[in-house]
Amino acid sequence: MARRAGALIAAGLAFLTLGPVGIVMMQAGEGALSSADYAALRFTVLQAALSALLSVACAAPLARALARRRFPGRGVLIAALGAPFLLPVLVAVLGLLAIFGRAGVVNGALRGLALPEVSIFGLGGVLLAHVFLNMPLATRMILQGWQAIPAERLRLAQSLGFRPADHWRHIERPMLRDVVPGALLAVFAICLSSFAVVLVLGGGPSATTIELAIYQAVRFEFDLPRAAMLALLQVTVCGGAVAVAAWMTAPGGFGAGLDRALELHPPRGWRRLADAGVILLAAAFLAGPLVAVLLRGLPGLMALPHAVWPALMTSLLVAVLAAPLAVGSALALALGRAQGTRWLEPAAMLPMAGSQLVLGTGLFLMIFPFASPAAVAVPVTVLVTAIMALPFAYRMLAPEARALVADYGRLAGSLNLRGMAALRLLVIPRLRRPLGFSLGLTAALAVGDLGVIALFATEDGATLPLVISRLMGSYRMTQAAGAALLLVICAFGLFWICDRWGRGGTED
Amino acid sequence: MAELRIEQLVLQQDDFRLTADWSAPAGRRIAVIGPSGAGKSTLLNALAGFFPAASGRVLWDGQDISRLAPGDRPLSMLFQDQNLFPHLTVAQNIGLGLDPSLRRVDAARVEAVMARVGLSGLGGRKPAQLSGGQQSRVALARALLRSRPILLLDEPFAALGPALKAEMLALVAETTADALVLMVTHDPGDARQFADETVLVAEGLVHPPRDTAALFADPPPALAAYLGRA
Numbered sequence: 001m002a003r004r005a006g007a008l009i010a011a012g013l014a015f016l017t018l019g020p021v022g023i024v025m026m027q028a029g030e031g032a033l034s035s036a037d038y039a040a041l042r043f044t045v046l047q048a049a050l051s052a053l054l055s056v057a058c059a060a061p062l063a064r065a066l067a068r069r070r071f072p073g074r075g076v077l078i079a080a081l082g083a084p085f086l087l088p089v090l091v092a093v094l095g096l097l098a099i100f101g102r103a104g105v106v107n108g109a110l111r112g113l114a115l116p117e118v119s120i121f122g123l124g125g126v127l128l129a130h131v132f133l134n135m136p137l138a139t140r141m142i143l144q145g146w147q148a149i150p151a152e153r154l155r156l157a158q159s160l161g162f163r164p165a166d167h168w169r170h171i172e173r174p175m176l177r178d179v180v181p182g183a184l185l186a187v188f189a190i191c192l193s194s195f196a197v198v199l200v201l202g203g204g205p206s207a208t209t210i211e212l213a214i215y216q217a218v219r220f221e222f223d224l225p226r227a228a229m230l231a232l233l234q235v236t237v238c239g240g241a242v243a244v245a246a247w248m249t250a251p252g253g254f255g256a257g258l259d260r261a262l263e264l265h266p267p268r269g270w271r272r273l274a275d276a277g278v279i280l281l282a283a284a285f286l287a288g289p290l291v292a293v294l295l296r297g298l299p300g301l302m303a304l305p306h307a308v309w310p311a312l313m314t315s316l317l318v319a320v321l322a323a324p325l326a327v328g329s330a331l332a333l334a335l336g337r338a339q340g341t342r343w344l345e346p347a348a349m350l351p352m353a354g355s356q357l358v359l360g361t362g363l364f365l366m367i368f369p370f371a372s373p374a375a376v377a378v379p380v381t382v383l384v385t386a387i388m389a390l391p392f393a394y395r396m397l398a399p400e401a402r403a404l405v406a407d408y409g410r411l412a413g414s415l416n417l418r419g420m421a422a423l424r425l426l427v428i429p430r431l432r433r434p435l436g437f438s439l440g441l442t443a444a445l446a447v448g449d450l451g452v453i454a455l456f457a458t459e460d461g462a463t464l465p466l467v468i469s470r471l472m473g474s475y476r477m478t479q480a481a482g483a484a485l486l487l488v489i490c491a492f493g494l495f496w497i498c499d500r501w502g503r504g505g506t507e508d
Numbered sequence: 509m510a511e512l513r514i515e516q517l518v519l520q521q522d523d524f525r526l527t528a529d530w531s532a533p534a535g536r537r538i539a540v541i542g543p544s545g546a547g548k549s550t551l552l553n554a555l556a557g558f559f560p561a562a563s564g565r566v567l568w569d570g571q572d573i574s575r576l577a578p579g580d581r582p583l584s585m586l587f588q589d590q591n592l593f594p595h596l597t598v599a600q601n602i603g604l605g606l607d608p609s610l611r612r613v614d615a616a617r618v619e620a621v622m623a624r625v626g627l628s629g630l631g632g633r634k635p636a637q638l639s640g641g642q643q644s645r646v647a648l649a650r651a652l653l654r655s656r657p658i659l660l661l662d663e664p665f666a667a668l669g670p671a672l673k674a675e676m677l678a679l680v681a682e683t684t685a686d687a688l689v690l691m692v693t694h695d696p697g698d699a700r701q702f703a704d705e706t707v708l709v710a711e712g713l714v715h716p717p718r719d720t721a722a723l724f725a726d727p728p729p730a731l732a733a734y735l736g737r738a
Contacts, residue, residue, distance in 0.1 A: 407590050410558050415650075416579025421609035429595040 006336020009329045010347035016387055017350045020362020021235055027228035027365055036205060037226075040213040041233060047123060047198075047209065048191035051130035052184045058131060059138035059183065060176065062282045065275035066139070067146035068266040077283060078143070081136040084286070085441070086495050088448025089133065089196040090468050091484045095289025096120065096129055097200075098296055098481075105292075125201035130194065134187040136286065141186065145179030146172075164267045185245045192238055193355035196450040196465070200472060210234045214357040218455050224365060231358040239353035246349070293484055300482020307467050308483050312490070315447045315464040318382050319494055323443035325386040327435060330393035334401035335427065339409065348394040351387045356451030359384045364455055377456035381463065384452040389442040396438040397431065404430050436502015440495035448491045464490070510534045510569035510657060512688055514714075517564035519547065519554050526550060528714035529564075532705070534657055537681065537689045538717050539699035542709035543734050548692040549588075551714055552660045555690070556585045568658065579608070583658035584651035591647035591664060592635040598622075598646050599631035605653035617653065624683060625649045641672045648676070652683055659684055661691040677702045696724060696735060710734065 066078060084092065099105050100120045107117045120128065149171060157167060195211040202208060208216070210230055217227035266272070330348065337344040351359075363380050364373055373380075404427065412418065412426055428435065450465035457466055464487050471480035513531040520526075526547040532538055540548045553559040555566060557578035566574045568582050584605075592601045602621065603613035622628055625645040635643055644665055651659055661680070665673045680689065681702060690707075693699055699706050705717035710730035727735060 408593065410553075410556075410578070410585075410587060411590055411593070413558065413578040414556060414585050415604050415608050415654075416577070417604060417608040418579070425596065425600075425604075425608075425610060426593065430593075 003336045003339050003341050005332040006334075006341060006344050009332050010336075010344050013329065013347060013350060013387065013390070016383065017354055017359065020359050020366065021231075021354065023362045023365045024228045024231045024235075024358065027225055028232045029225075032226070033229055033233070036208075037210075037213060037230060037233070039205060040208045040210050040230070041237070043123075043202075043207060044192060044209040044211075044234075044237065047126050047130070047207075048188045048194075050123075050127055051134065051191040052188040054127060054131045055134040055138045055187045056142070056180055056183050058135045058282070059142050060180070061275075061278045062135075063139045063142035063146055064172070065278045066143055069272075069275050069279070071279075077279070078140075080286070081140050083492075084133050084136045086444040086448075086491050087133075087290075088450075088465055088484070088487050088491055089129075090200070090450055090465050090472075091293055091448070091488050092133055092289060093129055093197055093200050094296075094468075094472065094477075094481055094484050095291075095293040096125075096132060097477075098292035099288050100125070100128060105288075121201055122204075122207045123202075126194075126197055126207060129197040129201055130187075130191050132286070132289065133197070134190060135282075137190075138183040138187055139282075141183040142176070142179050145175050149175055164271065181248060182245075185241065185248065189238070189241045189245060189352070192241055193234065193357075195355075195357060195454075196469070199450070199454075199469065210237065211355055211357050214361055215454055218361060218364060224361075224368070227361050228365065231361045234355055234358050235353060238355055238358075242349065242352045293481055293488070296478060296481035297485030298482075300478040300480070301485055302482070303479060304482050304486070305471070305476075305479055307462070308464065308486065310460065311462045311464045311467040312486065314378060314461065315487070316490065318378065318385060318463060319443045319447040319490075321382045322386040322389065322446040323439050323494075323498070325382070326389040326442045326446075327393045327397075327439045329386070330390050330397050330438070331401070331427070331431070331435065333390075333394055334397040335405070337398060338401040338405035345394075345398070348398075349391050352391050354388075356384055356388055356449075357455065359387060360452035360455045363452075373456045374458040374461060377453060377458075377461045380456055381451075381453045385446045385449060386442075388451075389445055392445075393438040393442055396434055396441075400431050400434045432504075433502045436498050436500070436504075439502070440498030443494040443498055444491040447494055448487055512658060513565075513567040514555075515565040515567065517554065517566065517714075518562045519550055519559060520562040521550075524550075525712050526709070526714060527564075527712065530707075530714070530716035532688055532690075532717055534688050535686055536705060536717075537703045538691070539703035539706040539720065540690055540692045540709060541694065541696065541699055541706055541731070541734075544694065546709045546711075547714070548709050549662050551709060552585065552662050552690060552692060555581075555658075556583060556660055557581055581658075582656050583660055584654045584656045585660040585662065586644075586647050586651060586664035588663050588666060592643060594635050596634075597631065598627065598633050598635065598638070601635065601646055602631075602650045602653060605650035621649045621653050624652065625679060640668055641676065644668065644676050645679070648680060648683070657687055659687045659689045661689065663692050663694075673698070674701065700724065 066074065097104065097120060100118065101107070110117050119125070153171060157171060162170065193211050194209060195215070198207070198209045198212045199215070202212060210233055214227050214230045214234065217223045217230060333344045333348045360380070363384070367373055367376055408426060412422055417426060448465060450469055453463050453466050464483060468480050468483045468487065471483060511531050511533045514528045517528045518525070524547065528551065540551065542548055550559055554561055557576065561574060565572050573581050599618050600610060602618050603610050606613050606617065618631065622631060625648055627642065627645050627649060630638065630642065635646065638646065647664060665676045668676065677698065691702060699720050703720050706720040706723050707717045708715040708723070708728065708731050723731070727737065
């Protein structure tokens with residue numbers, strides 16, 4: 001049952017991802033790339049590489065400090081590192097503008113000290129935002145590496161009297177060598193198709209990504225063949241990154257441990273101060289922009305423009321439709337894979353090679369001859385959001401589905417428990433927790449994302465993120481912050497509701 | 509009388525190979541014994557439809573069952589572990605034997621079978637709230653409700669103590685008199701207590717069933733080696 005459903009969904013997914021790419025390829029023949037487009041390619045790769053390096057460079061000391069120190073609020077801080085994944089990108093950008101923008105806190109202080117101001121626009125600002133958004137992810141990945149060092153190894157190090165330098169050489173450096181490439185690639189791949197950040201903070205000939213160039217080609221120049229060429233370029237770049245990531249598998253060099261609890265003996269002296277400094281700085285860097293949005297947004301909440309409310313309803317509709325679509329499809333693919341249909345896994349990863357605007361361009365080209373793109377803005381947004389969220393949901397569900405099939409597959413088979421009955425009596429009760437979590441994540445992502453809708457929507461039919469970007473574009477920053485606050489409440493609220501449903505299952 | 513026919517069955521995986529060619533009538537209780545790794549569980553999994561045969565057929569009552577889905581075969585199987593769904597109650601776990609969707613379950617029949625295996629009043633509990641022996645009884649009760657003519661036991665009572673295991677075997681013998689029961693064990697005592705006949709699995713071959721007492725009185729070399737009487 002799940003195998004057949006999985007195969008069907010995989011076929012549909014292949015059609016919906018490869019179809020638009022195929023259309024793009026057909027149209028791309030007529031387009032030509034200008035030097036500006038090659039500049040966009042260079043900037044895309046450059047900013048993604050620098051974002052990855054900077055994020056990981058900031059994440060490593062933070063992960064180390066979090067791994068070896070115990071302090072009140074440590075658990076909260078680690079949990080909060082998951083929050084930027086739920087945070088709508090535009091909200092983060094608004095927060096950063098409030099701190100580092102022309103009228104922000106930092107430039108205010110610099111002016112007070114008669115120092116030259118810093119600009120948040122251009123490469124620097126894009127990198128700042130990408131580090132803000134991705135450093136937490138990198139920190140969690142590297143922290144996992146630290147926590148995966150078996151307690152036995154640390155005990156051995158203690159009994160041999162390792163000093164910090166020895167510890168670094170024999171334990172930490174080999175671990176980082178395994179973990180860091182994965183973290184670098186993850187951030188790099190995410191930043192390759194960054195759109196909203198670059199839309200606000202980038203732009204111009206020196207700071208345009210391919211994703212932004214596609215948007216401009218469609219919206220401003222209506223040069224569809226050129227948009228198709230750019231989309232093809234984007235697929236090549238993203239596909240290459242995904243292929244490299246799939247090819248590189250981190251070898252685990254530390255052996256298994258029995259996870260004995262171990263009393264930590266972290267280094268004292270200046271290293272303790274340094275760790276405290278790193279943690280405080282990171283907490284301030286991550287919390288500052290959010291506090292700024294909160295402070296600016298509260299008064300803005302009282303004066304929201306009318307356009308906000310229909311946009312809010314549209315965004316919620318997109319989330320409510322796209323999240324179950326993505327998670328349901330991912331579940332069928334994960335169960336089918338767990339039952340032995342191997343090719344479903346690469347099929348589930350297929351969307352990673354594309355991007356919102358690539359799929360959007362393809363669908364735009366498909367629909368444009370027959371209907372007004374604005375008329376289908378919402379269905380297309382639901383579809384593209386669900387497709388792009390599917391690989392994340394699949395990654396979260398796949399190991400759980402594998403365990404479910406290994407533990408109960410034979411029993412269910414021997415009792416003829418299959419189809420909808422198996423879904424109701426076995427799959428949903430057993431997988432409720434990961435299902436709720438991934439539903440929450442995809443819903444938050446869907447509600448807060450600014451992507452394909454920007455290609456399709458006109459004045460009405462906009463989503464809340466699109467309205468916020470328009471408010472920012474016309475410098476109505478207080479209203480933008482108010483709407484952003486509303487968006488944050490929706491994103492975290494949706495996540496909370498779904499995750500709570502997931503945790504509400506009965507105990508075994 | 510109906511019988512299970514295993515026709516030139518070949519099971520193969522990498523360099524493991526097992527062949528079987530024999531038959532057994534309904535109502536017989538047969539122990540499956542042999543060294544670990546010889547393929548006892550593989551044989552049962554193949555009969556139940558969880559291990560595809562390289563060649564050969566399995567017939568019940570003249571019908572080829574080797575193409576059927578596991579749940580459609582005329583048999584029930586108790587596994588070594590994971591016989592119960594931990595999130596469902598005892599009554600629900602048993603009710604799955606009547607209707608896998610749990611929509612048309614006759615509560616009276618579930619109550620009756622629970623009384624038969626000594627579980628009266630425990631229908632609302634979750635498996636984790638039961639002892640190991642009680643959990644085995646739940647799995648047996650479900651198999652009884654399914655009332656399939658063949659019962660496969662893949663050491664489901666291995667984790668129980670000797671007294672409990674003997675009790676469960678007696679209960680199986682008492683409640684499944686009409687069924688053909690195949691039971692994997694590595695304990696000759698179990699075979700003697702429970703099984704009229706015994707099948708030896710060794711050196712790539714599933715030997716045809718032989719009278720248990722006679723087999724242990726005059727063991728072939730492979731069994732003698734397994735029993736440490738070489």
